[in-house]
Amino acid sequence: MNDRPSEIVKFDNVGLRYGTDPEVLSDLSFTLFPGSFYFLTGASGAGKTSLLKLLYLAQRPSRGAIRMFGNDMITLPRERLPDFRRRLGVVFQDFRLVQHLSAFDNVALPLRLAGASETKVIKAVSDMLDWVGLSHRAQAIPATMSGGEQQRVAIARAVIARPQMLIADEPTGNVDPEMALKLLRLFEALNNRVGTTVVVATHDVHLLKKVPDSLIMRLNKGRLSDPTGALRFPPRPDNAGRGGR
Numbered sequence: 001m002n003d004r005p006s007e008i009v010k011f012d013n014v015g016l017r018y019g020t021d022p023e024v025l026s027d028l029s030f031t032l033f034p035g036s037f038y039f040l041t042g043a044s045g046a047g048k049t050s051l052l053k054l055l056y057l058a059q060r061p062s063r064g065a066i067r068m069f070g071n072d073m074i075t076l077p078r079e080r081l082p083d084f085r086r087r088l089g090v091v092f093q094d095f096r097l098v099q100h101l102s103a104f105d106n107v108a109l110p111l112r113l114a115g116a117s118e119t120k121v122i123k124a125v126s127d128m129l130d131w132v133g134l135s136h137r138a139q140a141i142p143a144t145m146s147g148g149e150q151q152r153v154a155i156a157r158a159v160i161a162r163p164q165m166l167i168a169d170e171p172t173g174n175v176d177p178e179m180a181l182k183l184l185r186l187f188e189a190l191n192n193r194v195g196t197t198v199v200v201a202t203h204d205v206h207l208l209k210k211v212p213d214s215l216i217m218r219l220n221k222g223r224l225s226d227p228t229g230a231l232r233f234p235p236r237p238d239n240a241g242r243g244g245r
Contacts, residue, residue, distance in 0.1 A: 006234075007067075008034045008165060008197050009055065014064030016050055023062070024050050025222045030231035032165075032199070037191045038231075039208050040201040042219035048201045049093070049169060051219065055199060056090045056167045057081055069164070086114070089163035089196075091171045095154040097142040103129065103153045104138040110161040128156045131186060133179070147174040155183055159190055165197040166190060172204065184210055 009032040016025040025047045032038065040048055053059035054066065057073065066073040069087065076084070089110075097106050108125045116124075129135050132152040142150050151174040158166060166187065172180035188211050190196045199217075200207075208216055215235055218225040226232070 006033070007031045008069065010065075010067040011054075012065040012067075014054070014061045014066060016047075016054065016059065017062045023222060025054075025061075028064070028224050030217070030224060030226060031233075032197055032231070033234050034164075034197055035191065035195040036235055037188065037198045037211050037214040038200070038217055039211075039214055040199055040217045040219065041203065041205070041208065044203070046219040047222040048219055050222075052167055052169050052199070052201055055165075056088050057085055086110075087164045089158035089161065089166040091151075091155050091158045091166075091168035093169045093173065095142070095150045097150060097153060097157075099142050102139045102141055103134055103145070103149075106142070106153050107156045107160055109157060114161060124160060125156075128160050132156050132183070148176070148179065151175055152179070152183070155186070159186065162190065162194045163196060165199070168198075168200045170202055171200060172202065172207065180204075180207070181210065187211075 011028045011030050014025065014028040015023050017023045028051070040051065042048055050059070054061060057068075060074065069084065071084070073084075098109070101109075104125055107128055108121050111121045111124060126135070126138075129138050132155065134149060134152055134156070137145060137149060140149075142153070145153070151171070155168070155171055158168070168187070171187075172183055175183065184200075184207060187198050187200065191198045202208075208214070213235065215231065217231060224231070
């Protein structure tokens, strides 16, 4: 029996401004569905990073309503935010690795915070580092790693706990095309096998056709273009999470 919500995120007429500046996001109304894969694209300055901040709960909107996991995020007490953030995996453009921890310990953080046994941590992290090609760098600290290596550590950390929603801001910007495709396949596997909703912000138009059944969200000057209506209705009749296939 499937008890997953029919929608994982719902924006209703959302706007965002910083201070007294003009809105950087305006009139955003869309729904993201469990188990779907979305690309967020648009020109530099279109508002992609600002929209991602709303999705990973780092920013509250200036107006409008946001529901996530069936809860009103506008009225949610701040002390409850950490519980919801643990359901998210986030890949930041600037990596945000813990500088005094090794690659292994950075990736292990979400599992250890969740109380996983050390036996499980060692197996899961070792497998993940092998997948992203960093087994030989497990004990390296971020300062000794290249930008591409740090990016792969950040991605491994974001996906290790199999989050309900993965949000990635330009996740392939610091790796070569071969590794970019491999990382995209990692996101796709998480989406297919676990049912994680995936949102990938990218300016790389070549990635947009690499994932079958993915949907494209286009931002233009802070407004969302959705001519097909795919962001308001389930993209597939059986969409209850692709992990069930």
